[in-house]
Amino acid sequence: SQQGEEDPQALSIQEGENATMNCSYKTSINNLQWYRQNSGRGLVHLILIRSNEREKHSGRLRVTLDTSKKSSSLLITASRAADTASYFCATGNMDTGRRALTFGSGTRLQVQP
Amino acid sequence: GAGVSQSPSNKVTEKGKDVELRCDPISGHTALYWYRQRLGQGLEFLIYFQGNSAPDKSGLPSDRFSAERTGESVSTLTIQRTQQEDSAVYLCASSLVQGDSYGYTFGSGTRLTVV
Structure with missing residues (x-):
C-alpha cells in the first residue's frame, strides 16, 4: 500500500462550506x-x-499533524469554486x-x- | 527561468518508438525529480538527481527508462521501445536542495500517448 493515502477519495461540497x-x-x-x-x-x-509541529495555518488552509497516529488533515475554510482540484499529501521516508x-x-x- | 519548463506538452507516439522528454528546472535548484501519473492516479516516483551525486534510479519501472542530467541544468527522460502502458503524464519538479525539507x-x- 502507499506511503501517503488520502481520505476521502472524492468530496463534493457547496461554496462557503469547509x-x-x-x-x-x-x-x-x-x-x-x-x-x-x-x-x-x-x-x-x-x-x-x-x-515537531502540530498545526499550521496559511490563509484559508489549516493543517494538522499527529505523528503518533501517523496522520495529517488539511482543512480549507469558506471554500470557493476555484478550490476545485485534487489534493495530495506527500512525505519523505526516514x-x-x-x-x-x-x-x-x-x-x-x-x-x- | 521563472518556473519549471517541460517539453513537449503533448506527445503521441507509435508503440515501439523511442521518446525523449525534456525538463528545464528553476535556475539554482540543485535537485530535480521525475514522476509519472497515470489517469486518475497519484504520482509514481521515477528518479531524482542531486547536484553531481549519483542519481536515485530506484523508481524506474524497467530498463527501457533512462534519464540524464548535466550538472544542475536540463534533464531528459528517455523511454525506449514505448508500450501502451507507458501512456501517462510525466511530471518534472525541482527544489532548492534534495529531499523533503523544501517544497517542490x-x-x-x-x-x-502511445498508440
Whole structure:
C-alpha cells in the first residue's frame, strides 16, 4: 500500500462550506507536505508542516499533524469554486532514507457554486 | 527561468518508438525529480538527481527508462521501445536542495500517448 493515502477519495461540497481531507502514512518522517493539482497537470505546493509541529495555518488552509497516529488533515475554510482540484499529501521516508517525496493517490474536491 | 519548463506538452507516439522528454528546472535548484501519473492516479516516483551525486534510479519501472542530467541544468527522460502502458503524464519538479525539507516546484508535465 502507499506511503501517503488520502481520505476521502472524492468530496463534493457547496461554496462557503469547509472541506476536510485526511492523510495517513506509514513511516517516520521529517515533514509532511500538501499539494494541489488542477486538471491533471502540474502540482502546486500549498504548505509544509514539520514533524515537531502540530498545526499550521496559511490563509484559508489549516493543517494538522499527529505523528503518533501517523496522520495529517488539511482543512480549507469558506471554500470557493476555484478550490476545485485534487489534493495530495506527500512525505519523505526516514526509514529507507529515500528523500524524494512519495505522494498519495489524492482527494478530488468539487466545490459547487 | 521563472518556473519549471517541460517539453513537449503533448506527445503521441507509435508503440515501439523511442521518446525523449525534456525538463528545464528553476535556475539554482540543485535537485530535480521525475514522476509519472497515470489517469486518475497519484504520482509514481521515477528518479531524482542531486547536484553531481549519483542519481536515485530506484523508481524506474524497467530498463527501457533512462534519464540524464548535466550538472544542475536540463534533464531528459528517455523511454525506449514505448508500450501502451507507458501512456501517462510525466511530471518534472525541482527544489532548492534534495529531499523533503523544501517544497517542490512542478512543471506542467508532458502527456504521453502511445498508440
